[in-house]
Every structure is written in C-alpha cells, then in structure tokens.
Amino acid sequence: MRHRSSKAATAAVALALAGGAIAPASATQATQATRQPASVDGFWRVEGYGTVLSIEDGRLQEYQTTQISCLKGDSAQQTAPGEYRTADATILTVRPKGALHVSGSAGDRKLRRIAELPETCRRDRPMPTDPVTAFDVFWQSFEENYPFFAAKGIDWHSVRDTYRPKVHADTTRAELFAVFSEMVEPLYDAHVTVFDGERRFYQVRPGTTVPGAELDTKVKNHIVRRDLKGEKPREFANGRISYADLPGRQGYLRVSGFAAYNTEDSSYAAQLAELDKALDTVLTPERTASLKGLIIDLRINGGGSDALGLHIAERLTDTPYLAYRKRTQYTRPQPVVVRPAKDTPRYTGPVAVLTGGSTVSAGETFTQALMERPGRTVRIGEPTQGVFSDVLDRRLPNDMAVWLPNEEFLTRSGRTFDGTGIPPHLRTPVFTEEEFEKHRDSAFDKAVAVLRD
Secondary structure, three states: OOOOHHHHOOOOOOOOOEOOOOOOOOHHHHHHHHHOOOOOOEEEEEOOOOEEEEEEOOEEEEEEEOOOOEEEEEEEEEEEOOEEEEOOOOEEEEEOEOEEEEOOOOOOEEEEEEOOOOHHHOOOOOOOOOHHHHHHHHHHHHHHHOOOOOOOOOOHHHHHHHHHHHOOOOOOHHHHHHHHHHHHHHHOOOOOEEEEOOEEEEOOOOOOOOOOHHHHHHHHHHHHHHHOOOOOOEEEHHHOEEEEEEOOOEEEEEEOOEOOOOOOOOOHHHHHHHHHHHHHHHOOHHHHHHOOEEEEEOOOEOOEOHHHHHHHHHHHOOOOEEEEEEEOOOOOOEEEEEOOOOOOOOOOOOEEEEEOOOEOOHHHHHHHHOOOOOOOEEEEEOOOOOOOOOEEEEEOOOOOEEEEEOOEEEOOOOOOOOOOOOOOOEEOOOOOHHHHHOOOOHHHHHHHHHHHO
C-alpha cells in the first residue's frame, strides 16, 4: 500500500531552498539581477528531514544521511527558474527566502546552506552492503527521525540491544527482512513499511482495515443500495469523488482518496485540475445557496495529497483559519492556514464528516483541517487510523528500503492524534459485518438526522 509519498512526491525529497545573490558590478547589472532568481547552486541541509542536497547546473541530487551513513536518493531536473521536477512528476518550487514547496504537500520546509557534503558522503569507497551495516543504518534512521517512540511506549535502544546480536555477516536477506519487520511491528504505524524487492511489511492500528479496491467497491455498492435508494451518484476524478443530492436539501460528497484523480498524468497540477472540475460541478452557486447540510464521507479513504484536502476546505469557509501546525523533532511548528477560495462559490453551512479506521493519512489531515472550520462541523463514526506525516523514503546500503514518518500535525493547543486517530463527536459503527448483514449505515443515518436538526 503506497501511503502519502504519493501526496507529496517521494517523501525523501522534502525540500526547502534558499540562496544569496552576488552584488552587481553596475547599475545595469543591478537591474538585471533584480529580475533573476537568487542562485541556489551549492549544498544544502534540509532541517529535520535527514537530507542533504547538491544543486548544480540545473540538477538537484538528494543524499539521505544519518550520523553514520550517506546514500544517494532521488534527483530532479530544473524545468523553469526556481522549479525542479522529479521522475515521478513532483514539482519542487524554490522559495527565495529559504523554503521550497513540494507539490502536493502542506507547508514548506527549511534548508540551511552548508559549505560541502558531509564527510560520510565524500568517502572514496561506497558504504558496505553487509547485513550488519544495513541493520545499523535502519536503526539509526528511526533513531534520528521517528517522533512517536515515547508516545507508543517503545524503547528503541532496547530494541537494538535485542535484535542486533541476531544479525551477522551470513544473515540472509529473508532473515534480515524478518528482523526489521519484527522491530517495527509493535509500532502499529501504517506509515512504516519495510521493503525488499516485492516483499513488504506494514501494520495498521489493531481493529482497523486497510482501505483497498475490494473494500471500496463493497462499501460503494452498500451506499448506493441502502443510503441512496439505488440512485447512483455522479462520479468524478477517476471515481475517487462522488456526489448525490439527498432529500431535505442535503448533499452527500464521498471522497475515497486524494490521489490518482488523473491516471494519465501523475503531476499534482493534473490532480488539482480534476478536483476543481468536480468541485465546480458540485458546489455551484445554486447548490451552495440552497444546501442545508453537507455530508462528507471519508470512511474509506487511502490518503494522497494533503494539499488537495486543503483545497476542498478552501471551498467550505468564508474566513481564514488554522488547519494545523507541522513540525519535526528539529523544527518549530509551521502553521498551515485554510484561506477561502477566490472567485468561486463557497459552502459555509453545516457539515457532517464521516470517518473510521480506514480513514488514512491525507484523509486524516483533511479531517483535521476541518476541526477549526468556522460554522457547524460535526464528526461522526469511529476514530481515524492515526497516521498524518509525510513519509521519508529511506534506502539501505543493501538495496532494501523503509518508509517512516518524521512529522507531527498539531492542533492549536499542541495536541497530536498520531496512533489514536481523530475521535468523532458522535460514535457509531462503521461498515461492520453486522451493519452490512442488517442493511444498516448508522453513521450516515446519524449525519442525516444531525443536519436536519
């Protein structure tokens, strides 16, 4: 299951760039210089992301670093002044004052200029690829980046003491994969994944289900038969978004993900264009003026781009407000604000948000972005999965890999919902076997009733 790397590029390329201009030698050159972006060539350390960048001659090269390691990561090619494009069509936009925005991600990331690559990146010989070295880099990557050990009651140093003696020069890849999987299993973190070729290991929160095509189809059919009385909703964005008008001037908007809206063009711009087509069709001037309530169904939502969720939130307010704040263990919280969409109709009436354990990642950050929404917003169902961060894509010396989160998404008061998920205001069953067997949808019925009152 690919998590929120798809929402914001390969998660390892979490970038922020700054540059300094050279003083011009003449008034003419000074005028020209004001029209040119400051040079970003050189070496940069991304604060809080275990990443160093080398930028030269229109090419950006990422290095994934820890205190003991340095491995080449992704690269990007310059496509316009201040813009770089990765192989997966992610656009990295340079901010002259020391930040870079990664398309699809919320907020920017800071970067500090350094004189040269770290010593670990300048070794004459490549890193050893033996199992013990791979273990040490794996453990160190979590040690330096994973922010939730204390909250989850995990002593990571004790984990190292337990498992490192089991790894030696003759440890097979299968055995090492099993060791890594056992080490991270108690985290129950859906944003932690261990890779070895086609093999992968991840764990969701106990009692929850991974959102997938089979479950989505089952739920979609249940909703059409039961909630919409056999009337199929209008679908958009490759079927990831659907809408239906309900009796009593209520609306039902279902979002099953914040990615793959356009499968022919994977760029964020293409996904945003498809989302705007859907929102322009649904949130017309007539409908936004007449709706008495809107149900937003996120119960089966596999995540994607945080920025797409924020884009929907912008259509649901007339007043700017704080969505959340983001930080790593090494950076100060950065506010992410929802600003009203311009030159387009906005719906500001009551909203009921349906969530459950299969509301994952960007589905959760969108839920969090509606918590401070001005006006009446009620959450119904069950707690979300409990994974919010962008995902660091870490490569290991033996060509294995791991994804891990390194960010916290904070409320205004500083609370984070990682691990536990965002709780509903009104708790109801969500797509249990009993709900299916007895032709029920308790969360939907509760939302209709709440919005009617």
